[in-house]
Amino acid sequence: MKKLVFATNNSHKLSEIRAILGDRMEILSLSDIGCHDDIPEDAPTFEGNALAKAMWVKEKYGYDCFADDSGLEVDALGGAPGVYSARFCGRPHDDAGNNAMLLEKLAGAESRAARFRTAIALVVGENRHFFNGEIHGCILEAPAGDGGFGYDPLFRPDGWNHTFAQGTPEEKNAVSHRGRAVRALIDFLENNAI
Numbered sequence: 001m002k003k004l005v006f007a008t009n010n011s012h013k014l015s016e017i018r019a020i021l022g023d024r025m026e027i028l029s030l031s032d033i034g035c036h037d038d039i040p041e042d043a044p045t046f047e048g049n050a051l052a053k054a055m056w057v058k059e060k061y062g063y064d065c066f067a068d069d070s071g072l073e074v075d076a077l078g079g080a081p082g083v084y085s086a087r088f089c090g091r092p093h094d095d096a097g098n099n100a101m102l103l104e105k106l107a108g109a110e111s112r113a114a115r116f117r118t119a120i121a122l123v124v125g126e127n128r129h130f131f132n133g134e135i136h137g138c139i140l141e142a143p144a145g146d147g148g149f150g151y152d153p154l155f156r157p158d159g160w161n162h163t164f165a166q167g168t169p170e171e172k173n174a175v176s177h178r179g180r181a182v183r184a185l186i187d188f189l190e191n192n193a194i
Contacts, residue, residue, distance in 0.1 A: 002026065002194065004124075005033055007053040007067035016173070020186055033061050041083075046071060046119035047130055049083060054123040064125065064194070066185060070118040070178055072151050074102070074139060076109040085150070095150055099143060102154065112139040114155065116177040120185050124194045131188065133180030148172065 003026045006017055018027050030036070039056045041049040046069040053067035071085030081088040081102070089097035106112060113136070120131040136158050143153035145165030152164035157175060164172050173179045 003028060003063065004189075004194075005030070005057050005061070005063040005065040007039070007057050007065055013068075017182065017186075020182070021189065025189065028063070030057070033057070033063060035061055041069065044083065046083060046117055047121065047132075050119045050121035050130075051123070051128065054121045054128075058123045064123060066120055066122040068118055068120045068178065068181065070116065072102075072114055072116055072155070074106065074112075074114040076111045076113070077105055080105075099151060099154055102139065102151065103141070106139060112141075113137075114139050116151075116155065118177040118181040120181045122185060122188070129188060131181045131184040133177040133182070133184065135175055135177045135180070 005028045009030050014029050039053050043049045049069035050067045054065040057065040071082050073079045086093055089101040115134050115136045117134045122129040137156050139154050144163045145153050148165040156163050
C-alpha cells in the first residue's frame with residue numbers, strides 16, 4: 001500500500017483524512033515517522049509554508065508528503081493577519097489574544113469582510129501539487145459560540161446566521177476552507193496514480 005505522510009501531529013486532522021481515504025492509502029503522521037522537528041514556517045504565503053513543511057519531510061525523511069497552512073485574511077487590514085494568524089498577538093496559538101488583537105484593530109472599521117484560506121502542498125517524488133480552499137464571511141464585533149478554535153467565534157461565513165464556533169464540526173467541515181482544500185487533494189489522490 002502506498003504510504004504518504006501528512007505533516008501534522010493534529011489527531012483530528014489525521015483521523016479525518018484517514019477516514020476519507022480508507023484503505024486506499026496509508027497516511028502517516030510526523031510522529032509515525034519519528035519527526036519531532038520544529039519545522040520553520042517563515043514563507044510570506046500559505047502555499048510557501050505548506051511547501052516548506054512537505055519538502056522538509058521529503059528531504060530529511062524521504063517520504064512523499066503533504067502539508068497545509070491556513071489563516072484569516074481581513075480586507076480592512078490589508079489581508080492581515082494572513083500567514084501570521086496563529087501568532088497575530090505575538091504569542092503562538094493564543095486564540096484569546098489573537099481574537100482580542102483582531103477586534104482592537106478592526107474598531108471603527110466600515111468593512112468587516114474576511115476570508116479563511118487553506119493551501120495544501122503535495123510532494124510526490126520530484127512533483128509538487130497545490131490545492132486551495134477558501135470561504136468568505138465577516139468578522140463580528142464580539143465572539144459568539146464556544147466550539148471550534150482560532151478565530152471561529154468571530155467569523156460568520158456568508159450565508160450563515162451564526163459563527164463557525166456556533167456550528168457543529170460537521171457543518172463547518174462541509175463548507176470550510178480546509179474542507180474544500182482537503183476534498184480537492186483527495187479527489188486528486190483518488191484519480192491519479194502516485
